[in-house]
Amino acid sequence: MENELKYQAIKPDKSLADFVESFWLLQNQSDCNREVVVLPDGRVDLFFTQSATEPFHVTLLGIQTQPGQATIAPLRQTYAISFNPLAVQSVFQTSIANLVDRATLLPPNFWNFSADDLNNFDSFCAKATNKIQSLLPLEVDNRKRTLFDLIYASNGAITIKELAAQSFWSRQQINRYFDQQFGLTAKAYCNIIRFRASFQHIKEGKLFPQQNFADQSHFIKEVKKLAGVSPKELLKNQNERFIQFSTLRPT
Structure with a gap:
């Protein structure tokens, strides 16, 4: 590359x-x-x-x-x-x-x-x-800022119930915000962030879940859903076609 x-x-x-x-x-x-x-x-x-x-x-x-x-x-x-x-x-x-x-x-x-x-x-x-x-506005809705701070701090491993309790938004309000602004559910977004947090682990050859997946089967299923291939195939990165893996730097 x-x-x-x-x-x-x-x-x-x-x-x-x-x-x-x-x-x-x-x-x-x-x-x-x-x-x-x-x-x-x-x-x-x-x-x-x-x-x-x-x-x-x-x-x-x-x-x-x-x-x-x-x-x-x-x-x-x-x-x-x-x-x-x-x-x-x-x-x-x-x-x-x-x-x-x-x-x-x-x-x-x-x-x-x-x-x-x-x-x-x-x-x-x-x-x-x-x-x-x-x-940028002079002020940003603190509920939204808190919402994303919580998602990123947990690498997406947080429930919508927990997000609602800590951001002082109802679950309905959170999902309405995600649907209207971004076109997906809050849970779907959290799953993407959890998947992204696995990139470095997979590149290091850690093919068992390091993030909050239920088990190995769940981990493989989620990776296949979002990557189209298994964690093992991501690790191989044949022809360096997975661009984010090719650009990852060692931790």
Whole structure:
């Protein structure tokens, strides 16, 4: 992969930590298509892309609930922002419920970005940081902030009943919020976060559940549901097609 795909990621400024998971770049440095599988990870991704055969374009990808096939075109360069769902209402000021497992093209001048902004990753991150900071509200609903803090702190291994008790929202309100804003249930989102927390363990060859799965059978079933393959096949990562595994760094 090192010879074909270049990957780099940085964490956001502390002021954005609740809203932005990371800024990252991915470049296909070869003159061949690269077929990859993108796994559900609970993030909302904003891509700024161009290649030798594609004009500059901006794409918003909603939360994925199943593995997605993707082709990285030759010499394609993508700079991206991975958002936590808490950012959606503030940054995009709209629901993304219709973007479950799909993406939509945004105007090519979105946020006043252009192809020139893909020449320097640090400059891109600085410009994006300033723009996102300008969009954030002065106050964020503490119930929503608490909700996601609890989900991430538990790696998704928390019940909706526990979320309701600790965030002071009813279960109905929590599920309505997830359904209307993101297009899936709170439980489904928690399962995705628990699955994501297993990535590093599986890459290290730990093929028994390290997170809060009922048993080995349940673990395998959930991995197959969200990855399309068993934990053992994920570990093999044949042809490094599972892009998130290929970009994982040792802990």
